[in-house]
Amino acid sequence: xxxxxxxxxxxxxxxxxxxxxxxxxxxxxxxxxxxxxxxxxxxxxxxxxxxxxxxxxxxxxxxxxxxxxxxxxxxxxxxxxxxxxxxxxxxxxxxxxxxxxxxxxxxxxxxxxxxxxxxxxxxxxxxxxxxxxxxxxxxxxxxxxxxxxxxxxxxxxxxxxxxxxxxxxxxxxxxxxxxxxxxxxxxxxx
Amino acid sequence: xxxxxxxxxxxxxxxxxxxxxxxxxxxxxxxxxxxxxxxxxxxxxxxxxxxxxxxxxxxxxxxxxxxxxxxxxxxxxxxxxxxxxxxxxxxxxxxxxxxxxxxxxxxxxxxxxxxxxxxxxxxxxxxxxxxxxxxxxxxxxxxxxxxxxxxxxxxxxxxxxxxxxxxxxxxxxxxxxxxxxxxxxxxxxxxxxxxxxxxxxxxxxxxxxxxxxxxxxxxxxxxxxxxxxxxxxxxxxxxxxxxxxxxxxxxxxxxxxxxxxxxxxxxxxxxxxxxxxxxxxxxxxxxxxxxxxxxxxxxxxxxxxxxxxxxxxxxxxxxxxxxxxxxxxxxxxxxxxxxxxxxxxxxxxxxxxxxxxxxxxxxxxxxxxxxxxxxxxxxxxxxxxxxxxxxxxxxxxxxxxxxxxxxxxxx
Numbered sequence: 001x002x003x004x005x006x007x008x009x010x011x012x013x014x015x016x017x018x019x020x021x022x023x024x025x026x027x028x029x030x031x032x033x034x035x036x037x038x039x040x041x042x043x044x045x046x047x048x049x050x051x052x053x054x055x056x057x058x059x060x061x062x063x064x065x066x067x068x069x070x071x072x073x074x075x076x077x078x079x080x081x082x083x084x085x086x087x088x089x090x091x092x093x094x095x096x097x098x099x100x101x102x103x104x105x106x107x108x109x110x111x112x113x114x115x116x117x118x119x120x121x122x123x124x125x126x127x128x129x130x131x132x133x134x135x136x137x138x139x140x141x142x143x144x145x146x147x148x149x150x151x152x153x154x155x156x157x158x159x160x161x162x163x164x165x166x167x168x169x170x171x172x173x174x175x176x177x178x179x180x181x182x183x184x185x186x187x188x189x190x
Numbered sequence: 191x192x193x194x195x196x197x198x199x200x201x202x203x204x205x206x207x208x209x210x211x212x213x214x215x216x217x218x219x220x221x222x223x224x225x226x227x228x229x230x231x232x233x234x235x236x237x238x239x240x241x242x243x244x245x246x247x248x249x250x251x252x253x254x255x256x257x258x259x260x261x262x263x264x265x266x267x268x269x270x271x272x273x274x275x276x277x278x279x280x281x282x283x284x285x286x287x288x289x290x291x292x293x294x295x296x297x298x299x300x301x302x303x304x305x306x307x308x309x310x311x312x313x314x315x316x317x318x319x320x321x322x323x324x325x326x327x328x329x330x331x332x333x334x335x336x337x338x339x340x341x342x343x344x345x346x347x348x349x350x351x352x353x354x355x356x357x358x359x360x361x362x363x364x365x366x367x368x369x370x371x372x373x374x375x376x377x378x379x380x381x382x383x384x385x386x387x388x389x390x391x392x393x394x395x396x397x398x399x400x401x402x403x404x405x406x407x408x409x410x411x412x413x414x415x416x417x418x419x420x421x422x423x424x425x426x427x428x429x430x431x432x433x434x435x436x437x438x439x440x441x442x443x444x445x446x447x448x449x450x451x452x453x454x455x456x457x458x459x460x461x462x463x464x465x466x467x468x469x470x471x472x473x474x475x476x477x478x479x480x481x482x483x484x485x486x487x488x489x490x491x492x493x494x495x496x497x498x499x500x501x502x503x504x505x506x507x508x509x510x511x512x513x514x515x516x517x518x519x520x521x522x523x524x525x526x527x528x529x530x531x532x533x534x535x536x537x538x539x540x541x542x543x544x545x546x547x548x549x550x551x552x553x554x555x556x557x558x559x560x561x562x563x564x565x566x567x568x569x570x571x572x573x574x575x576x577x578x579x580x581x582x583x584x585x586x587x588x589x590x591x592x593x594x595x596x597x598x599x600x601x
Contacts, residue, residue: 029243030373030398032225033250039217040255045262046210048195048272051218053302054326057319061326078333096208098305100215105309107216108223119313120230120298127313134230134314137297138304138321139328144293145301146329147340148286150276152300153218155283157248159276161255163361165348166278170287177291182237185296189234 023113040161049093050158054142054151056098058082062089122189133188148173191424191520192269194262219306228307230298230314237295240384242376249369257405260362264412266423271490271520280343297321347487359410366406370399417483421518428517432510438528441537442581444500448473449576453587454497460512461503461531465557467564469531469545472573474502482512486519493522498587502527502534507555522590532558537581539571 026032043051059082066073066083073079083089109115121130145151148170150159156174159167198207225247226232235241262268294300299307299318307315333340350365351358380386389395421428431437439447447455457474459466466476477485489499499516501509501524509526516524527534535558539545544562552558567573 026226027224029225029246030250030395032221033247034254034398036218036221036225036247036251037254037258039214039221040251041258042217043214044255044259044273045194045268046196047198047207047214049274051214051302053300053305054322057301057322058326058330061323061330065327065330076330076334079330093208093211096211097215097218100212100217101219101222101302101305102215102309103212104216104219104221105223105228105306106219108220109228109306109310112224114223114228115310117311117313120232121314122231122234130314131317134297134299134317135321135324137293137295138299138318138323139293139325140321141290141293141297141300141318142322142325142327143329144286144289144291144325145322146286146326146333147289148283149279151290151302152248153302155276155287157251158274160252161259162270162273162275163256163350163358163365164276164278165350165353166280166283166345167276168350169278169280170283173284173287174291174294177288178237178295179291180288181292182295186238188296189231189238189298 018110019113019115021111021113036157037161040157044158044162047093050154050161051097052094052150052154052158053098053101054145055092055094055154056101057142058146059089059092059095060098122187124187124190130188133185192263192266194268195272218302219309222303222306223310227303228310228312228315230307230312230318233300233303234295234298235384238383239379241386242373242380245376246373249372253366253369253402256362256365257402257409260358260409260414261405261412264359264409264414266415269520270414275347275349277491278343278345278348279341280345282340282342293325347491357410358414359406359412362409363403363406366402370402417515417518421514424518428514432513435528436586437513437524438506438526439500439586440528440581440583441534442579442583443585443587444527444534445538445574445576445579445581447498447500447587452496453589454494455500456492456497457500457502457527458512459502459531460508465504465531467566468557468561469535469559469565469569470567470572471502471531471534472567474567477512479503479508479512482515486516486521489516490519490521496589497523498589499524500527501525503530503555504532504557505530505555523587525587530555535559535571538574538579539569542570545569545571 040051043049062073062079062082065079066089073083106115119127119130121127141151148155152174155167156171160171198210202210222228226243227247232241233244236244259268259273263270290300297318299315301322304315304318304322308319350361354361377389381388444455447453457471458477459470459474460477460479460482462478463476470476493499499521501512503509506526506529509530513524513526529536532552535545539559545559548558548560561569
């Protein structure tokens with residue numbers, strides 16, 4: 001029988017530390033949902049605010065704009081509210097929540113062996129097409145999220161749980177928009 | 191006052207509060223990841239009816255949080271007035287939602303899930319997140335072109351309970367039952383289109399359904415506290431403030447505050463229309479006592495860090511009644527004009543010959559003056575020049591730090 005040498009002490013480099021953990025399956029969606037519900041409840045219960053993501057990303061964008069072209073900010077009232085004069089657009093709770101979301105996602109991915117440099121796509125498109133679609137879709141999503149004053153987390157999830165009438169109308173619109181177009185872009189995913 | 195939400199800034203400071211948000215964000219990201227929301231193909235499958243994970247996670251989260259929130263408000267643990275409820279801009283919300291739906295199916299994520307995807311090193315997630323930042327940038331640069339539509343169909347803090355005119359508990363129960371029906375239909379669909387096996391009927395499923403329905407029924411039975419019940423709970427503390435005359439401000443203080451750039455004084459005149467038309471202070475808004483309750487959500491929403499509400503009636507009775515309702519519903523920084531309009535006229539109306547005291551003995555909370563004509567705010571006493579008066583008074587306005595919600599996750 002041929003075996004490779006086993007005497008060599010196993011080197012645990014940083015790659016091994018990051019990516020070497022055994023991959024584990026995802027939790028049952030109802031269990032995940034219930035946990036998400038508890039997190040959402042705690043956010044409201046402790047702080048009065050719900051969850052969100054696009055608001056945080058928005059402030060990162062405005063921060064960069066303020067670095068590059070501060071006088072430009074002062075001309076647009078929408079941006080002025082966040083970064084006018086001495087105001088720092090990053091001095092807001094949602095920025096910290098968004099940063100926490102990144103860390104939480106990373107830690108969970110690492111613990112469950114799901115950190116993986118990869119591109120998830122439908123079987124009939126190239127990786128580059130997927131990247132392009134992701135960028136274009138992201139652009140549409142970013143624009144729409146600001147248009148609707150919130151994304152799936154800030155409007156649908158948070159507004160839905162406190163029974164905001166506008167959030168429920170919004171939520172059905174998101175699903176409506178997705179289902180209406182899904183057939184035409186089926187090549188991307190199927 | 192219900193103890194929650196916590197006054198985080200006052201308790202642990204500005205950055206202490208941010209640490210709490212960081213922790214909540216961490217939990218959010220963690221839960222999204224274990225639900226599989228970092229994988230675009232899994233999210234997109236929702237729209238081909240092959241895998242209903244998105245629907246299941248989202249609606250389970252909504253109904254679990256909803257039942258917990260409205261149970262907490264029912265038992266007086268959480269102040270719903272301090273919970274941020276997304277304001278309704280109906281049509282911009284619907285149009286934005288439709289655009290986002292398209293972005294979702296083309297790009298495979300929503301902003302929150304793309305963050306988790308980036309965190310777990312998915313390259314498509316990174317392209318999506320970059321696109322999101324770019325889309326946000328475009329919106330910020332072009333919003334002035336569509337500003338009119340973007341600010342249209344505004345309904346303020348409108349809940350499904352207000353819209354349907356149903357008790358909160360009934361709406362909560364209805365939403366729970368609707369979600370359960372959607373789960374049932376969703377599972378049928380994914381069995382048909384996605385070839386997913388019929389789930390086993392474990393005790394966990396029945397326990398979950400039972401707990402949610404029981405929780406919703408409990409919310410129906412308990413009901414939500416009324417303004418009167420909230421006042422009853424607050425009365426000992428707040429009556430003491432009224433007794434000590436800590437919230438009744440002198441006419442001189444009101445005049446000085448109106449001229450103070452640091453304060454945004456909103457005067458609310460709660461008298462009937464006839465009295466208001468005869469005489470009122472310039473820029474005082476007319477809000478009859480019986481319309482106060484309906485106006486409270488907007489008053490709370492429009493309150494900024496330096497907003498001060500000053501209530502006034504002819505004497506103090508009606509203004510005090512309005513003050514109690516506003517205090518019970520957590521409107522911050524509300525004061526009463528001491529002695530009302532009558533005292534104001536004693537102070538500022540004595541050199542106007544067209545304003546004369548009534549010949550009959552004064553009755554409580556009625557005008558003690560007769561006016562030649564209903565000139566409203568065109569009397570000199572309606573807008574006295576602060577520089578002409580040197581009045582001594584004990585200042586009472588102290589800005590209270592606004593507690594609770596500060597504008598939702600979308601600001």
